Amino acid sequence: MVKVYIDPGHGGKDPGALGNGLMEKNVTLAIGKKVRDYLINDYDFVKVRMSRTTDKTVALEDRVKDANKWGASVFISIHINSFNESTSGYEDYIHETLSTNSIDGQLQDALHEEIIKVNGLRDRGQKKADFHVLRESDMPSVLTENGFIDNAKDAAKMKQTSWIKAVAKAHAKAIANYLYNQGDGKMKYRLRTGKFDFAEDLVTAKKAIKENFNWVLYEVPESLNWNPGYRIITGAAFNSLKEAEEAQSKLRDTIPGYAVYVIEA
Ligand SMILES: [Zn+2]
Structure with a gap:
């Protein structure tokens, strides 16, 4: 049984980034719930647990503790960026201490490839950072930043259900492909x-x-x-x-x- 932990960023008292009438916490939850649905409906042997399924406040520490205690196979944190209104695009992160060839790096490759294919956003590349959820999780973990909420063009996409679904489906497909093949799909x-x-x-x-x-x-x-x-x-x-x-x-x-x-x- 593969255990996928989905972490929609922010929630409750913490709205995350704001812009163009949107709150990050709502967009991440919409994507996260769809990722869960696609994983459960489209793939066998997958269990999904989420850090939240409603608009509630959950501390970063509690998200990671919950995933570690559950024994998740992978941890996927979903976020939306913001900066200066003109910056736009998609990027994803693994922990800064890891090599691009690590398991986390391979999972990041899989996510980046599938998501950038469908999201219509500028490709800002695969990055590394010292984010709490990446550092403290015991399992391979990747954090995705799905566009800039304060950028009008990116935000317009986030308002479309079809975009939310496509981005979620790409997350699910990448996670499943990665978990079943562990790599490039050519391993025998x-x-x-x-x-x-x-x-x-x-x-x-x-x-x-x-x-x-x-x-x-x-x-x-x-x-x-x-x-x-x-x-x-x-x-x-x-x-x-x-x-x-x-x-x-x-x-x-x-x-x-x-x-x-x-x-x-
Ligand atoms: Zn965020």
Whole structure:
């Protein structure tokens, strides 16, 4: 099961950026709820949790704590920019300490590519910053800044439901593509573990794998309902069978007692 945490920026007493009759908190919530809907309706094995689904005040600390406690696979924070009325465009951020090749960087690549295709905004590039939600979240995290609310042209787009939907769908598509393929979609192999019958064994195994490898992990429920359990599947991280088999042997050492299979992506 892939767990996607969606964080619509601001809310309640904190309106965020203001301009052209719009409040950032309302635009981010509209996009965030649509991202959730697209993920749930269009993809399998996805669970979505949001930092807020209504116009309420939520502290930054609480958003990240909630995502960490839930064990999110990825954290996506949605924002709208503002500056000097003439500046316009789309940009996204990963934490400043991370390389562009990191998992976060790959997720940022996926989001940037899909979103810029449909939003009709100037491309301001992929950036890095020390934002709280990027720094404190335990999982790959990206923050998107979807246009400038104080720029008349950008704001006009934000007022269109079709734009909100297109931007949300692009977020969902990028997140799903990224999570299922973990990378460029050309990877051919992934690893699957044997079945974990007890939740605590699953948690321990996931923790050990996360400490040792830079892989996206999914929990896949076993269909045999007389003895429910979960298997762990990695993102499609391997290009060749040789690479996958080397990883298989390392993974066997990491979770002794469990089978590890190489499967085609
Ligand atoms: Zn904001």
